[in-house]
Amino acid sequence: MSAFETVLYEKKDHIAYVTLNRPQALNAYSVRMRDDLYQVLSAVKDDDEIRVAIVRGASDKAFCAGADLTEFLTAPSAIKARQIRFRRDLWRLFLSVPQPLIAAVHGYVLGSGMEIAASCDIRIASENAQFGLPEVGLGIIPGAGGTQTIPRLIGTSRSLEMLLTNRWISSAEAHTFGLVNRVVPNGQHVRAAEEIAQKIASFDPLAVREAKYAVTHGLDMSLEQGLELEKRLTLMRRRSVRTGV
Ligand code: COA
Numbered sequence: 001m002s003a004f005e006t007v008l009y010e011k012k013d014h015i016a017y018v019t020l021n022r023p024q025a026l027n028a029y030s031v032r033m034r035d036d037l038y039q040v041l042s043a044v045k046d047d048d049e050i051r052v053a054i055v056r057g058a059s060d061k062a063f064c065a066g067a068d069l070t071e072f073l074t075a076p077s078a079i080k081a082r083q084i085r086f087r088r089d090l091w092r093l094f095l096s097v098p099q100p101l102i103a104a105v106h107g108y109v110l111g112s113g114m115e116i117a118a119s120c121d122i123r124i125a126s127e128n129a130q131f132g133l134p135e136v137g138l139g140i141i142p143g144a145g146g147t148q149t150i151p152r153l154i155g156t157s158r159s160l161e162m163l164l165t166n167r168w169i170s171s172a173e174a175h176t177f178g179l180v181n182r183v184v185p186n187g188q189h190v191r192a193a194e195e196i197a198q199k200i201a202s203f204d205p206l207a208v209r210e211a212k213y214a215v216t217h218g219l220d221m222s223l224e225q226g227l228e229l230e231k232r233l234t235l236m237r238r239r240s241v242r243t244g245v
Contacts, residue, residue: 002040004039006022007019007021008021008058011050014050014052015051015052015054016052018044020033020055020063023058026064026107027062027063027065027113029068030071038090038093045097045098052101053097054101054193055101055117056189057113059107062108062109063107063109063116064112066111066135095145099208100208103124103193105117105189106129106189107129109125110131111132111135111142115146115149118146118179121212122193124182125174125182126184126187127184129171129189130170130171131169131171131179134166136163136164141163147159153178154179210233210236214230
Protein backbone atom coordinates (compact mmCIF):
# COMPACT_ATOMS: atom_id res chain seq x y z
CA MET A 1 0.00 0.00 0.00
CA SER A 2 1.32 3.47 -0.88
CA ALA A 3 0.59 5.93 1.91
CA PHE A 4 0.39 9.60 1.11
CA GLU A 5 -0.26 11.97 3.97
CA THR A 6 -3.99 12.25 3.31
CA VAL A 7 -4.81 9.44 0.88
CA LEU A 8 -4.23 5.70 1.04
CA TYR A 9 -3.64 3.95 -2.23
CA GLU A 10 -3.65 0.23 -2.87
CA LYS A 11 -4.05 -2.12 -5.81
CA LYS A 12 -5.49 -5.61 -5.77
CA ASP A 13 -6.69 -7.89 -8.58
CA HIS A 14 -6.89 -5.04 -11.14
CA ILE A 15 -8.83 -2.85 -8.71
CA ALA A 16 -7.38 0.37 -7.25
CA TYR A 17 -8.55 1.57 -3.84
CA VAL A 18 -8.27 5.30 -3.23
CA THR A 19 -9.09 6.13 0.39
CA LEU A 20 -9.52 9.70 1.64
CA ASN A 21 -7.70 9.53 4.93
CA ARG A 22 -8.10 12.47 7.29
CA PRO A 23 -10.57 10.87 9.71
CA GLN A 24 -9.79 13.39 12.46
CA ALA A 25 -11.26 16.12 10.19
CA LEU A 26 -14.00 13.95 8.62
CA ASN A 27 -11.78 13.63 5.52
CA ALA A 28 -12.09 17.35 4.77
CA TYR A 29 -10.52 18.18 1.44
CA SER A 30 -7.29 20.10 2.05
CA VAL A 31 -4.51 21.47 -0.16
CA ARG A 32 -2.42 18.45 0.84
CA MET A 33 -5.25 16.10 -0.14
CA ARG A 34 -5.56 17.86 -3.48
CA ASP A 35 -1.85 17.23 -4.16
CA ASP A 36 -2.03 13.62 -2.95
CA LEU A 37 -5.13 12.87 -5.01
CA TYR A 38 -3.48 14.41 -8.03
CA GLN A 39 -0.58 11.96 -7.73
CA VAL A 40 -2.79 8.99 -7.00
CA LEU A 41 -5.17 9.62 -9.90
CA SER A 42 -2.26 10.20 -12.26
CA ALA A 43 -0.89 6.81 -11.18
CA VAL A 44 -4.29 5.15 -11.75
CA LYS A 45 -4.63 6.73 -15.17
CA ASP A 46 -1.19 5.54 -16.32
CA ASP A 47 -1.47 2.02 -14.94
CA ASP A 48 -2.86 -0.43 -17.49
CA GLU A 49 -3.10 -3.13 -14.83
CA ILE A 50 -5.86 -1.12 -13.14
CA ARG A 51 -9.24 -1.76 -14.70
CA VAL A 52 -11.44 0.07 -12.22
CA ALA A 53 -10.97 2.20 -9.09
CA ILE A 54 -12.97 2.60 -5.90
CA VAL A 55 -12.90 5.94 -4.07
CA ARG A 56 -13.91 5.74 -0.40
CA GLY A 57 -13.44 7.52 2.94
CA ALA A 58 -11.56 6.29 6.01
CA SER A 59 -13.61 8.03 8.70
CA ASP A 60 -16.47 6.22 10.49
CA LYS A 61 -18.66 9.29 10.11
CA ALA A 62 -17.90 10.71 6.69
CA PHE A 63 -16.89 10.09 3.15
CA CYS A 64 -15.78 13.75 3.09
CA ALA A 65 -17.12 16.82 4.94
CA GLY A 66 -16.16 19.24 2.17
CA ALA A 67 -13.35 21.71 1.82
CA ASP A 68 -11.11 22.14 4.85
CA LEU A 69 -12.68 25.15 6.53
CA THR A 70 -9.54 25.97 8.49
CA GLU A 71 -7.63 26.53 5.25
CA PHE A 72 -10.58 28.20 3.60
CA LEU A 73 -10.76 30.82 6.31
CA THR A 74 -7.05 31.59 6.50
CA ALA A 75 -5.64 31.47 2.97
CA PRO A 76 -4.60 34.81 1.51
CA SER A 77 -6.47 35.54 -1.69
CA ALA A 78 -3.53 35.05 -4.08
CA ILE A 79 -2.94 31.60 -2.66
CA LYS A 80 -6.63 30.89 -2.81
CA ALA A 81 -6.69 31.80 -6.50
CA ARG A 82 -3.77 29.46 -7.11
CA GLN A 83 -5.56 26.71 -5.20
CA ILE A 84 -8.62 27.11 -7.39
CA ARG A 85 -6.51 26.71 -10.53
CA PHE A 86 -4.90 23.60 -9.10
CA ARG A 87 -8.24 22.25 -8.01
CA ARG A 88 -9.64 22.69 -11.47
CA ASP A 89 -6.73 20.62 -12.76
CA LEU A 90 -7.56 17.87 -10.28
CA TRP A 91 -11.20 17.84 -11.35
CA ARG A 92 -10.25 17.67 -14.99
CA LEU A 93 -7.93 14.82 -14.08
CA PHE A 94 -10.80 13.04 -12.31
CA LEU A 95 -12.98 13.33 -15.40
CA SER A 96 -10.18 12.22 -17.72
CA VAL A 97 -9.40 8.92 -16.00
CA PRO A 98 -10.15 6.27 -18.67
CA GLN A 99 -11.01 3.48 -16.23
CA PRO A 100 -14.39 3.51 -14.44
CA LEU A 101 -14.38 5.16 -11.00
CA ILE A 102 -16.80 3.97 -8.33
CA ALA A 103 -17.52 6.18 -5.32
CA ALA A 104 -18.40 4.19 -2.18
CA VAL A 105 -19.86 6.80 0.17
CA HIS A 106 -21.24 6.92 3.68
CA GLY A 107 -22.02 9.47 6.38
CA TYR A 108 -21.36 13.10 5.46
CA VAL A 109 -20.90 13.66 1.73
CA LEU A 110 -20.65 17.44 1.65
CA GLY A 111 -19.31 20.10 -0.68
CA SER A 112 -16.21 18.81 -2.43
CA GLY A 113 -17.08 15.36 -1.03
CA MET A 114 -20.26 15.41 -3.07
CA GLU A 115 -18.30 16.76 -6.02
CA ILE A 116 -15.71 13.97 -5.78
CA ALA A 117 -18.56 11.46 -5.82
CA ALA A 118 -20.13 13.26 -8.79
CA SER A 119 -16.81 13.03 -10.67
CA CYS A 120 -16.99 9.24 -10.43
CA ASP A 121 -18.99 7.07 -12.81
CA ILE A 122 -20.98 4.95 -10.36
CA ARG A 123 -22.01 5.84 -6.79
CA ILE A 124 -22.89 3.37 -4.05
CA ALA A 125 -24.15 4.80 -0.76
CA SER A 126 -24.63 3.47 2.74
CA GLU A 127 -28.10 4.11 4.18
CA ASN A 128 -26.62 6.70 6.54
CA ALA A 129 -25.16 8.89 3.77
CA GLN A 130 -26.20 12.55 3.73
CA PHE A 131 -25.48 14.78 0.77
CA GLY A 132 -25.22 18.56 0.83
CA LEU A 133 -23.69 21.58 -0.84
CA PRO A 134 -22.96 24.17 1.88
CA GLU A 135 -20.79 26.42 -0.32
CA VAL A 136 -23.19 29.25 -1.09
CA GLY A 137 -24.00 29.60 2.61
CA LEU A 138 -20.26 30.12 3.15
CA GLY A 139 -20.09 32.84 0.49
CA ILE A 140 -18.48 30.73 -2.23
CA ILE A 141 -19.61 28.44 -5.02
CA PRO A 142 -18.54 24.84 -5.58
CA GLY A 143 -15.10 24.83 -7.20
CA ALA A 144 -14.63 21.14 -7.81
CA GLY A 145 -16.73 20.87 -10.94
CA GLY A 146 -19.98 20.47 -9.00
CA THR A 147 -21.91 23.23 -10.75
CA GLN A 148 -21.46 21.23 -13.96
CA THR A 149 -21.29 17.59 -12.93
CA ILE A 150 -24.16 17.55 -10.42
CA PRO A 151 -26.84 19.08 -12.70
CA ARG A 152 -25.83 16.53 -15.34
CA LEU A 153 -26.69 13.82 -12.81
CA ILE A 154 -29.79 15.15 -11.06
CA GLY A 155 -31.01 18.02 -13.24
CA THR A 156 -31.00 21.77 -12.88
CA SER A 157 -33.80 22.40 -10.40
CA ARG A 158 -32.78 19.74 -7.90
CA SER A 159 -29.17 20.93 -8.07
CA LEU A 160 -30.14 24.55 -7.65
CA GLU A 161 -32.39 23.80 -4.70
CA MET A 162 -29.56 21.96 -2.96
CA LEU A 163 -27.04 24.64 -3.86
CA LEU A 164 -29.10 27.73 -3.15
CA THR A 165 -30.78 26.56 0.06
CA ASN A 166 -28.17 24.14 1.47
CA ARG A 167 -30.85 21.46 1.77
CA TRP A 168 -29.21 18.14 2.61
CA ILE A 169 -30.66 14.95 1.21
CA SER A 170 -30.65 11.40 2.53
CA SER A 171 -29.32 8.39 0.65
CA ALA A 172 -32.91 7.38 -0.17
CA GLU A 173 -33.61 10.75 -1.73
CA ALA A 174 -30.25 10.70 -3.50
CA HIS A 175 -31.31 7.39 -5.00
CA THR A 176 -34.64 8.82 -6.12
CA PHE A 177 -32.77 11.77 -7.66
CA GLY A 178 -30.48 9.41 -9.58
CA LEU A 179 -27.43 10.71 -7.72
CA VAL A 180 -26.56 7.26 -6.41
CA ASN A 181 -26.96 3.97 -8.23
CA ARG A 182 -27.63 1.88 -5.16
CA VAL A 183 -28.22 2.26 -1.42
CA VAL A 184 -26.97 -0.56 0.80
CA PRO A 185 -27.14 -1.24 4.55
CA ASN A 186 -24.70 0.74 6.66
CA GLY A 187 -21.14 -0.50 6.43
CA GLN A 188 -21.68 -2.49 3.24
CA HIS A 189 -20.98 0.24 0.70
CA VAL A 190 -17.37 -0.75 0.02
CA ARG A 191 -18.25 -4.43 -0.33
CA ALA A 192 -21.07 -3.53 -2.74
CA ALA A 193 -18.68 -1.32 -4.74
CA GLU A 194 -16.16 -4.17 -4.80
CA GLU A 195 -18.72 -6.54 -6.29
CA ILE A 196 -19.38 -4.07 -9.09
CA ALA A 197 -15.64 -3.46 -9.54
CA GLN A 198 -14.96 -7.20 -9.79
CA LYS A 199 -17.60 -7.55 -12.49
CA ILE A 200 -16.10 -4.66 -14.46
CA ALA A 201 -12.57 -6.02 -13.98
CA SER A 202 -13.66 -9.37 -15.42
CA PHE A 203 -14.52 -7.77 -18.77
CA ASP A 204 -12.23 -6.80 -21.64
CA PRO A 205 -10.52 -3.63 -20.31
CA LEU A 206 -10.47 -1.91 -23.70
CA ALA A 207 -14.18 -2.50 -24.25
CA VAL A 208 -14.81 -1.08 -20.77
CA ARG A 209 -12.74 2.03 -21.44
CA GLU A 210 -14.33 2.62 -24.83
CA ALA A 211 -17.84 2.23 -23.44
CA LYS A 212 -17.04 4.77 -20.73
CA TYR A 213 -15.47 7.09 -23.29
CA ALA A 214 -18.48 6.89 -25.63
CA VAL A 215 -20.93 7.71 -22.84
CA THR A 216 -18.97 10.44 -21.06
CA HIS A 217 -17.71 12.21 -24.18
CA GLY A 218 -20.92 11.69 -26.11
CA LEU A 219 -22.84 13.60 -23.44
CA ASP A 220 -21.02 16.79 -24.39
CA MET A 221 -21.87 16.36 -28.09
CA SER A 222 -24.97 16.66 -30.21
CA LEU A 223 -26.78 13.35 -30.74
CA GLU A 224 -25.49 13.26 -34.32
CA GLN A 225 -21.87 13.72 -33.20
CA GLY A 226 -22.35 11.24 -30.39
CA LEU A 227 -23.61 8.61 -32.82
CA GLU A 228 -20.58 9.25 -35.04
CA LEU A 229 -18.32 8.78 -32.03
CA GLU A 230 -20.03 5.51 -31.19
CA LYS A 231 -19.71 4.33 -34.80
CA ARG A 232 -15.97 5.12 -34.85
CA LEU A 233 -15.39 3.29 -31.59
CA THR A 234 -17.47 0.30 -32.72
CA LEU A 235 -15.50 0.00 -35.96
CA MET A 236 -12.19 0.26 -34.11
CA ARG A 237 -13.34 -2.41 -31.68
CA ARG A 238 -14.50 -4.80 -34.43
CA ARG A 239 -11.20 -4.31 -36.25
CA SER A 240 -9.18 -5.00 -33.13
CA VAL A 241 -11.27 -8.10 -32.27
CA ARG A 242 -10.75 -9.37 -35.85
CA THR A 243 -7.01 -8.68 -35.95
CA GLY A 244 -6.37 -9.51 -32.32
CA VAL A 245 -4.62 -6.15 -31.62
N1 COA B 1 -12.98 21.34 7.54
C1 COA B 1 -12.15 21.17 8.57
N2 COA B 1 -12.46 20.43 9.66
C2 COA B 1 -13.67 19.84 9.67
C3 COA B 1 -14.58 19.96 8.62
C4 COA B 1 -14.19 20.76 7.50
N3 COA B 1 -14.99 20.91 6.45
N4 COA B 1 -15.69 19.26 8.92
C5 COA B 1 -15.47 18.71 10.13
N5 COA B 1 -14.26 19.06 10.60
C6 COA B 1 -13.63 18.67 11.86
C7 COA B 1 -14.29 19.40 13.02
O1 COA B 1 -13.74 20.69 13.20
C8 COA B 1 -13.98 18.47 14.16
O2 COA B 1 -12.63 18.66 14.56
P1 COA B 1 -12.26 18.66 16.14
O3 COA B 1 -12.62 17.27 16.62
O4 COA B 1 -10.79 18.92 16.13
O5 COA B 1 -13.07 19.72 16.77
C9 COA B 1 -14.03 17.07 13.50
O6 COA B 1 -13.90 17.31 12.10
C10 COA B 1 -15.35 16.38 13.75
O7 COA B 1 -16.40 17.25 13.34
P2 COA B 1 -17.64 17.64 14.28
O8 COA B 1 -18.17 18.95 13.81
O9 COA B 1 -17.27 17.51 15.71
O10 COA B 1 -18.65 16.46 13.90
P3 COA B 1 -20.24 16.52 13.97
O11 COA B 1 -20.71 15.13 13.71
O12 COA B 1 -20.72 17.20 15.19
O13 COA B 1 -20.66 17.44 12.71
C11 COA B 1 -20.64 18.16 10.41
C12 COA B 1 -20.38 17.02 11.41
C13 COA B 1 -20.23 17.67 9.04
C14 COA B 1 -22.14 18.52 10.42
C15 COA B 1 -19.83 19.40 10.84
O14 COA B 1 -18.49 18.98 11.11
C16 COA B 1 -19.78 20.44 9.77
O15 COA B 1 -20.75 21.19 9.59
N6 COA B 1 -18.65 20.54 9.04
C17 COA B 1 -18.45 21.54 8.03
C18 COA B 1 -19.17 21.16 6.74
C19 COA B 1 -18.90 22.20 5.70
O16 COA B 1 -19.44 23.29 5.71
N7 COA B 1 -17.99 21.89 4.75
C20 COA B 1 -17.52 22.82 3.75
C21 COA B 1 -18.24 22.60 2.49
S1 COA B 1 -17.69 23.77 1.27
